[in-house]
Amino acid sequence: MALKIGFPAKLAMFTTSKFESLEDFRNVYKRNFKRPYGLDRWQKDDAFGSQRLTGCNPTSISLCQEIPQNFPVTPVMVEPFLEGQTLQACLKNKKIYIVDLKILEGIKCSEDRRLCVPLGLFYVNKKLKLVPIAIQLFQQPSDMNPIFLPSDPEYTWLVAKMWFNNADASYHEAGVHLGLTHFLMEFVAVVTNRQLSPSHPLFRLLAPHFFEVIAINKTMSLGTDGVNGVVGHAWANWNLTREGTLPNDLKNRGVDDVNALPNYHYRDDALLVYGAIEKYVKAVVSGTYDSPEKITGDYELHKWVYELKTPPVGPGLKGLPETIATVEDISSIVTPLIFQASVQHAAVNFNQYEEYGFPPNYPGFMDGNPPRDKWALSEKDVVRDLATKEQTYDIMALTTILSTMDTNPLGEFEEQYAYDHVTLRALESFRKDLAEIDRVILAKQGARGDVYPHLNPAKIPNAISI
Numbered sequence: 001m002a003l004k005i006g007f008p009a010k011l012a013m014f015t016t017s018k019f020e021s022l023e024d025f026r027n028v029y030k031r032n033f034k035r036p037y038g039l040d041r042w043q044k045d046d047a048f049g050s051q052r053l054t055g056c057n058p059t060s061i062s063l064c065q066e067i068p069q070n071f072p073v074t075p076v077m078v079e080p081f082l083e084g085q086t087l088q089a090c091l092k093n094k095k096i097y098i099v100d101l102k103i104l105e106g107i108k109c110s111e112d113r114r115l116c117v118p119l120g121l122f123y124v125n126k127k128l129k130l131v132p133i134a135i136q137l138f139q140q141p142s143d144m145n146p147i148f149l150p151s152d153p154e155y156t157w158l159v160a161k162m163w164f165n166n167a168d169a170s171y172h173e174a175g176v177h178l179g180l181t182h183f184l185m186e187f188v189a190v191v192t193n194r195q196l197s198p199s200h201p202l203f204r205l206l207a208p209h210f211f212e213v214i215a216i217n218k219t220m221s222l223g224t225d226g227v228n229g230v231v232g233h234a235w236a237n238w239n240l241t242r243e244g245t246l247p248n249d250l251k252n253r254g255v256d257d258v259n260a261l262p263n264y265h266y267r268d269d270a271l272l273v274y275g276a277i278e279k280y281v282k283a284v285v286s287g288t289y290d291s292p293e294k295i296t297g298d299y300e301l302h303k304w305v306y307e308l309k310t311p312p313v314g315p316g317l318k319g320l321p322e323t324i325a326t327v328e329d330i331s332s333i334v335t336p337l338i339f340q341a342s343v344q345h346a347a348v349n350f351n352q353y354e355e356y357g358f359p360p361n362y363p364g365f366m367d368g369n370p371p372r373d374k375w376a377l378s379e380k381d382v383v384r385d386l387a388t389k390e391q392t393y394d395i396m397a398l399t400t401i402l403s404t405m406d407t408n409p410l411g412e413f414e415e416q417y418a419y420d421h422v423t424l425r426a427l428e429s430f431r432k433d434l435a436e437i438d439r440v441i442l443a444k445q446g447a448r449g450d451v452y453p454h455l456n457p458a459k460i461p462n463a464i465s466i
Helices: 002-012 022-030 045-054 075-081 087-092 154-195 201-210 213-217 227-237 246-253 265-288 292-296 299-309 327-349 352-356 379-385 389-402 421-445
Strands: 061-063 096-100 119-124 130-136
Touching: 022 379, 022 389, 045 119, 045 130, 045 154, 045 265, 061 246, 075 087, 075 119, 075 130, 087 096, 130 154, 154 201, 154 213, 154 227, 154 299, 154 327, 154 379, 201 265, 201 327, 201 421, 246 265, 265 327, 265 421, 292 327, 299 327, 352 389
Parallel strands: none
Antiparallel strands: 061 096, 096 119, 119 130
């Protein structure tokens, strides 16, 4: 596959380095490439809104009940897009949501590229679609940092959305994907192998979810000077109990209300699988530690938790229990770790070709400078800022490979580590629960406006092997 994709990339270098029109981008898919999902809808506002819920980075959106001071959106600006409602009423009635990528503040990019640090305001309309109503590309408001609106000139608004998505893509790839799945689970795998013997019940419970994680990380390139900075910011801000525990994360972001924010398929599907993982983990842990003394007397367990918190080198994990004394304490660590290794990685990995594969839809590369005013732009301005031909083909090749699942689905382990009665009985129940969840999600697919097959349990690998 990489060779087939690489050949037209080299051929393209003998013509021009840049595409000349948006149609040139589209023509790439007529022969060698599958049409990405984003190709036919990338210019639509409801598609841009849907990316916050079902795209590569579905965990940055939060309920907005008060407009931030550094995002001076006024009722006059946005009420034309609120279908006859006031901004204040929409804020009160859970109609307004926000994405604030301030975590990118201070990140330096390679080759002097500019990286925006944007804020985006979104509205749930009467068709139950999430649509953007305002975008500010940098954190501090000024005359050179206007608030872009859907009523701006067509290509000006489009370019603002593309620069927003470039920032979101940068955070997704470096922070959410690489930092909080690959690097997180590599760290946990190392600590687990250092502190738990292969016969330890928690080693046997976690080991299937470490499959190839260290090998795949060593074949990955960071790509830009800014990736290390984003990973550092993401790690410093991430807390296992807060962001790492799905029900808590959804509640803290104010996006747990299915009636207020419909079509959040990541939330709805992930919660089902999270519940099944939690039930499985608790069954194993409670069956293993059937008295409090077994927990308090397990020195390997306590050394493992201590090193997760305070490793010999670098920062540890935040949000672990202060003491480990109950089944719930252990489960509250193991459940979110298995979730990150399986469900969360599937959510942020396997739709990469659908999103990144058509660069205007979710541009990993942007050249030039983001707009500093609201003058009318043209299609030529849009194409000028996008990836070169070589970069485009490289993105297609890489995301095609990354979006391919080539390992066993969740619960069907590549290697079985535990054969005790407690674990085998829990695993049998886990597999039945996953099969039922798969049926439930498949039954929903036909009624969904946005395609989202990524968290069907049959398509979730056990571990990060790609």
